[in-house]
Amino acid sequence: MPPRRAPSAPPGPRVSRRLRGLPPSDEFTLYEARQYIHYMNVNVKKKIKYNLAKREDLGEWAYRVDRRNQRQHFFPGQIILAVHAHPQTVLDKAFNDQDVATTHQSPVAAKMRVMVVLHETFTGLLCLPMYTHQSSTPLPPARWAEMVSISHNLTWQGNTRWAGLPLRMTIHNTQYAHNSFIHLTEAIHVQLESRICDVGYMSGGEYCRLMDLLQYKEDELRNQAFALYGSTYNKHALHSWQPTPGQRLNNTRLQSTMNSFAQMRWTLHG
Numbered sequence: 001m002p003p004r005r006a007p008s009a010p011p012g013p014r015v016s017r018r019l020r021g022l023p024p025s026d027e028f029t030l031y032e033a034r035q036y037i038h039y040m041n042v043n044v045k046k047k048i049k050y051n052l053a054k055r056e057d058l059g060e061w062a063y064r065v066d067r068r069n070q071r072q073h074f075f076p077g078q079i080i081l082a083v084h085a086h087p088q089t090v091l092d093k094a095f096n097d098q099d100v101a102t103t104h105q106s107p108v109a110a111k112m113r114v115m116v117v118l119h120e121t122f123t124g125l126l127c128l129p130m131y132t133h134q135s136s137t138p139l140p141p142a143r144w145a146e147m148v149s150i151s152h153n154l155t156w157q158g159n160t161r162w163a164g165l166p167l168r169m170t171i172h173n174t175q176y177a178h179n180s181f182i183h184l185t186e187a188i189h190v191q192l193e194s195r196i197c198d199v200g201y202m203s204g205g206e207y208c209r210l211m212d213l214l215q216y217k218e219d220e221l222r223n224q225a226f227a228l229y230g231s232t233y234n235k236h237a238l239h240s241w242q243p244t245p246g247q248r249l250n251n252t253r254l255q256s257t258m259n260s261f262a263q264m265r266w267t268l269h270g
Contacts, residue, residue, distance in 0.1 A: 027053050030061055040197065042070050067192040076119050077207035079169055079200035081176075082190045084113035084129060114199055115190070116150075116169075116182060116210070124191040128214075130180040133159075146185045148213050152178035152200075161245045163213055171200040182210070184217045216242060 028051055035044040043066040049058035074080065088100050088107035100109050115127035130150065133139065149158025149166035156179050158166040171178055176199055190196060202210065219233070226233035 027051065028058070037195070040195070041073070042066060044195070063195070064193045065195060070192045070196070073198065074117055074120070074125055074196070075201075076117055077202040077204065077210075078117045078198065079130075079171065079202070080115055080117060080125070080127065080190070081112050081197040081199050082115060082125075082127070082188075083110055083194055084115075084188060085110040113188075114176060114180065115188060116202065118187070118211075118214075121189065124189055124194075125196075127188050127190055128182050128184060129186055129188055130177075130182050132177045132180055146217065147181040147183055148210070150180050150182050150202075162243065164209075164243045164245065167202065167206050167210055169200055169202050169206070173199065176200070184214050185221070213243060 028049060030047045031050055033046045033048050035046065036042075037044060044063055045066070046063040047061040049061045050056070051058055085108055088109040090109070093100060093109075099111050100107060102108075114130045116130060118126045118128060120126075144160055145162060147160050148163040149156070149160045150169050151158065151166040152169055152171045154168065156166055158179070158181075160166075160181065166179075167182070222233045
């Protein structure tokens with residue numbers, strides 16, 4: 001009968017600096033900092049990378065906005081500027097582009113994106129991104145069918161005739177584009193702990209129009225998805241309302257009420 005093996009010794013303490021949450025060498029460290037952003041009226045807690053040998057900061061490692069005083073600043077229909085991050089899939093991006101980072105999971109690209117707030121969630125804001133689409137490469141019709149034009153300029157006709165005349169918005173700063181396109185199918189969740197800037201707003205009536213267009217597009221795409229299973233999704237609601245190409249909807253009682261409330265809201269907010 002073979003001899004019984006002695007019990008294995010317990011594993012020793014982890015020695016990897018990475019597993020202990022430390023920088024790769026003693027040359028670098030992290031230190032904590034706090035900041036008050038006056039124009040946003042928020043407090044920010046940060047971790048800063050620091051090169052001990054060169055005695056210089058290497059930028060932020062992490063930050064967190066105090067969400068207790070962040071939530072009160074945002075409303076449905078507000079135009080904001082926030083981080084939009086996604087997998088890096090542009091193969092001809094320049095090497096060492098500062099908007100691209102390499103992680104163990106995937107290369108990631110991020111930039112500040114103008115968005116419109118749909119509504120709040122428990123942890124943040126659900127938004128739709130806005131693009132200018134100034135590239136010389138034409139977009140396919142199916143792509144335009146997922147967008148709606150929005151403008152600060154009432155004479156601009158936009159490129160999304162299917163959705164009627166462009167939505168109207170008010171932009172606070174001329175550095176942001178006055179003509180854009182809202183992507184109805186690319187919702188983004190923005191955490192309240194992130195830095196979010198106020199850029200402008202839509203009136204209550206225009207927000208109502210946006211929600212009608214969003215519901216119409218979602219019903220259309222869901223109906224296509226259900227068709228793959230040989231079923232029909234909510235066919236009565238699908239045809240109960242649809243946008244009129246080249247026209248602006250007449251103000252309904254709901255739009256008028258929301259316009260009045262929004263005017264009061266933004267007067268108080270400003």
